[in-house]
Amino acid sequence: MSNIFDIDKTYVANTYNRFPVDLVSGNGSIIKDNNGKEYIDLGSGIGVTAFGIQDEEWKNAVIAQLNKIQHASNLYYTEPCANLAKLLCEKTGFKKVFFGNSGAEANECAIKVARKYAEDKGIHGAKIITLKNSFHGRTLTTLAATGQDVFHKDFLPLTEGFLYGEANNLQSIIDLVENNTVCAIMMECIQGEGGVIALNKDFIQGVYKLCQEKDILLVIDEVQTGNGRTGKLYAYMNYDIMPDVITTAKGLAGGLPMGACLIGEKAQNTLGAGNHGSTFGGNPIAAAGAISIISRINDELLDEIKQKSNYICEKLKNADGILSVSGMGLMLGVETKKPVKEVLSYLMEHGVLALSAKTKLRLLPALNIKMSDLEKAVDTIIAAVKE
Template sequence: MGKLASECETERARTLTKEGISMDSEKVIKRDNEYVLHTYNRNPIALEKGHGLYAEGPEGQKYLDFTSGIGVNSLGYCDLTWAEAVSEQAHKLQHTSNLYYTAPCGKLAKKLCKRTGMNKVFFGNSGAEANEGAIKAARKYSFDHYGKGRDVVITLVNSFHGRTIATLTATGQEVFHNYFGPFNEGFVYTTAGDIEGLRELVDRHTCAIMLELIQGEGGVMALDPEYVQAVRALCDEKDLVLIVDEVQTGVGRTGTFLCCEHYNLKPDIVTLAKGLGGGLPIGAVLLNEKTAEGMGPGSHGSTFGGNPVVCAGANVVVDRMDQSFLANVSERAVQLRAGLAKLPMVKNLSGIGLMVGIEFFGGIQAADVLAACREKGLLVLTAKSRLRLLPPLTLTAHDVEKALGILNEVLTEMEQKAPKEQA
């Protein structure tokens, strides 16, 4: 399969040359700006191909990528085993719909259930879709056991659960709510860490509490373990469904397969997406026995959910997450965090594992650091006022040192320009 992919790429290049088409950065960007809806503030670079932790532009520019497509490319760019599994499945059967059975879907579901201790899986196409499914399953459980009117979901201020209308409403950040009302009923918000405030919100209309254990878009802030256990106890006391959104934290990102493992937490529903597909779109709702039993035929659906090509890739990702792999994630996280703590202008670090937030002293803006890193060949992210790092989980000690070297250059230059009191 690797040889076939190489031959196809060579033939494509010949065709483009014959047609006189130049895929240089300027043309790629110009065409995109002309025809693609401008809902993204794109970086002013075009990416054409990638391998491992490195992406390349049309003119040969190379970038060490510490974003992994916002946590998606868990095995880096174009992992050979992953690419061959996807290619092989695409040559056999690319889609059937959920009116029929396919082996890759069932294999993936079994692996996820065995790995997490959950009972059933529903597959969709994104984190937002997974969270929609989780909300529906929680409300269905409550309706079946308590009747109509018990449908309110409590989420946290600073949370982010998606951009559909329901998951946007679930998102506890007003900045994302601008322009798009009216919003769905049935969501209220509480401050992370305030268990008494949460308890006061729970009433006869409450059906579920929904958490991110690390608030990614909210600034890469991890929840306090005692608070999380108190939420679990409250859900048990009131028979509420506990939903944990692991769209960004799941599938090895924090050094364990689920971030829940760091908290010794057993949710009723867990949502996954991003890194599960290794680069292809997937969402998964993992349900325990009590929340799964009410979701029968017709209660939910997704045309592309469980797509065999996507599941073939996801099976490779899950298979790769053995003890040795996760040990390397934890080791590289320790190395990265220790190195970051020594850099100039770094005030503090947040997150768990390879989900890292960096706060800088006064005058240093994360967006400026991002731009300067990009110019030196390092791709990073931001989350509110923090720089955010989500490198592929396959990174090596050398990759970490190279990224630290670039960050050190950038921050040293900024320190020299910053007023003394800011440092």
């Protein structure tokens, strides 16, 4: 057996519906398959390769660390881990960072923080409110946090202790808080997997105020929205709030597995030695990569992200075959008249890689995608959606 598709299908667990494309190399936002065909990448490995493929600065930072030490357990100190935590705290105002290896792990940490925060106050079995149509990960606990039955079925029983409110319906959250003992409210500012739906500012501010009044932790899941994606360093910054905890992953380390849970003043001392851990968490190579990403997300880049977002929205909003454009920054959902599967196939055939979220086309290009690549890709989308 020499065909990579056959080998993969035979030996890799059958949990993904892969497109029949074998990606072998790339540069910036251009990716090449094994036949030498080039694609403009509007997916970034689902929002991971924040500065594209083979980004020089990221590569140099990672290689420099590879030449020093690739791993040290969390029994010891390493410079990249400490410096990354400092950088994240200084840029956000959070006080402590726990490092894991994925978005789900970052959320697991946030959930443990919330539960222990309540336990420390003598409150046992407090519940966590999440939103219907949310997505928080694939572990049994983050699946429980995910407010979509479709992901729950076949895996019951899930971790108990979650309640589901309705996005943009503050009263539904107030009712749950009044009728239950609640230690946290956890949500995405823009529901990514749920269809790139940005929540209303009034709703998020209402939840923030409610959390403050009731001493409930506000946890914002920034796994997909974080690290510059929405035109701010973190999406909550678009809403004039300060959460108690945020979680992030995906673009954080530019393509290396890393998740982080950032904890604010209220709960900064909730976790103590032995309460949580991860063998690979804070790995020095991933941390070195992340420093090279986070240190470059400055006002100039954020302005560029907004300009590129405006460009995409303006071009697509009125295009024939497009019903609506949602999202923020370079996290956009496009509702098309044609089925999204058909649009994705056309795009792939014509050299553009994109994503879907529910029935929408989803765009998560590299934050520094070249304007010329973006223009070509947007023109291809316009051709793809035309009826």
